[in-house]
Amino acid sequence: EPEVTQTPSHQVTQMGQEVILRCVPISNHLYFYWYRQILGQKVEFLVSFYNNEISEKSEIFDDQFSVERPDGSNFTLKIRSTKLEDSAMYFCASREDRAGGYTFGSGTRLTVV
Amino acid sequence: GQQVMQIPQYQHVQEGEDFTTYCNSSTTLSNIQWYKQRPGGHPVFLIQLVKSGEVKKQKRLTFQFGEAKKNSSLHITATQTTDVGTYFCAGGNDMRFGAGTRLTVKP
Numbered sequence: 001e002p003e004v005t006q007t008p009s010h011q012v013t014q015m016g017q018e019v020i021l022r023c024v025p026i027s028n029h030l031y032f033y034w035y036r037q038i039l040g041q042k043v044e045f046l047v048s049f050y051n052n053e054i055s056e057k058s059e060i061f062d063d064q065f066s067v068e069r070p071d072g073s074n075f076t077l078k079i080r081s082t083k084l085e086d087s088a089m090y091f092c093a094s095r096e097d098r099a100g101g102y103t104f105g106s107g108t109r110l111t112v113v
Numbered sequence: 114g115q116q117v118m119q120i121p122q123y124q125h126v127q128e129g130e131d132f133t134t135y136c137n138s139s140t141t142l143s144n145i146q147w148y149k150q151r152p153g154g155h156p157v158f159l160i161q162l163v164k165s166g167e168v169k170k171q172k173r174l175t176f177q178f179g180e181a182k183k184n185s186s187l188h189i190t191a192t193q194t195t196d197v198g199t200y201f202c203a204g205g206n207d208m209r210f211g212a213g214t215r216l217t218v219k220p
Contacts, residue, residue, distance in 0.1 A: 033208070042157060043148075043210040045199060083146065091155055101146060101158035 002026040004105035006092050013082055016046045021077045021108045023092030032075045033093040033102065034067065036060070043091065049075065082112045115202075117142075117204045119211030127219050132189040133216045134214035136202035140213060145178055150213070151198040194218050 005024040013019050025032050036045040047057040047067055054067065067080045075094075079086055089109050093102040117177045118137045126132050136145065144163045148156035160169055162178035162185060175188045185204075189196055199213040 035210075042212040043150075045209055048208075053162075093156075099144075099161075101161055101164075102148075102156075103158065104148075104155040106155050 002103070004092055004094055004103050005109050006090075006105035007010045008108060009106065010109045010111070012113060015112055016081050017060070017086055019079050019110065021079075021080055021090050023077070023090075023105055024094065025075055025094030026072050026096075026103055027073070029094035029103070031055075031095050031098065032069070034077045035093060035104075036088040036106075037091065037092045038088045046077070048109050079110075082110075084112050086110060087112045117202060117209050117211040119202055119214060121214055121215075123215050124210065124218045125219065126192050127172075128194060129191050132192050132196070132216055134187050134200050134202075134216075136185045136187075136204070136211050138183050138204055140205075141182045142185075143182075145202055145204045146181075147176060147185075147202070148201045148203065149198050150201065153194050154198075156201060189216075192216070194220050200207055 007022045017073055032049040035043050036046055037043045038075055045058045046061045049054045062082045068076045089107045091107045092105045096100050115128045119185045120135050124132055144161055146161045147159040152157045160176050162176055165182050166180045167178040168212055173190045177186045185202055187200055197218050201210050201213045
């Protein structure tokens with residue numbers, strides 16, 4: 001069964017450093033998403049991406065965050081200057097169309113120290 | 114923004130008992146989806162409901178979408194230990210997730 005692949009599985013970074021989280025969505029999917037989940041809490045929407053541009057973003061997705069689809073397969077989330085409160089599991093998800101269910105990747109656990 | 118509320122936050126049941134989680138929105142939802150997240154895992158899509166009053170079944174799981182499309186429920190009949198996890202609803206075009214209901218099952 002097709003999967004959404006995320007790398008790395010775990011990233012430790014120092015506060016103030018930039019991090020890039022990588023995702024390879026399912027190849028025929030057109031809609032891409034980033035979510036985060038602070039330990040033990042709910043899944044929070046960050047951003048959605050379609051047709052090479054952001055379609056929606058949440059209040060969490062401030063100027064420190066950016067997304068890119070640099071080529072035909074990768075979808076990245078960049079955090080410019082990490083803060084301690086950015087520590088969370090970051091999930092990438094994709095879906096084929098707006099009527100379908102989301103397929104989530106296994107996540108990247110980001111730890112900011 | 115659109116808020117999706119989910120109750121209860123936790124539910125502990127004896128194996129064989131039934132379980133229900135409820136999802137409520139202050140606004141009409143175009144659709145609602147349900148996900149299951151096992152401990153340490155990622156959300157896995159279970160089902161999507163689109164029509165008012167829709168009811169769908171997956172083996173022991175029954176999903177309902179309210180007539181007003183503002184609420185939904187997931188009911189598990191005769192829980193098993195494999196049902197353990199957190200069940201999330203997510204609604205609307207931007208897929209806002211509820212806080213989830215964490216289900217534990219005592220064998």
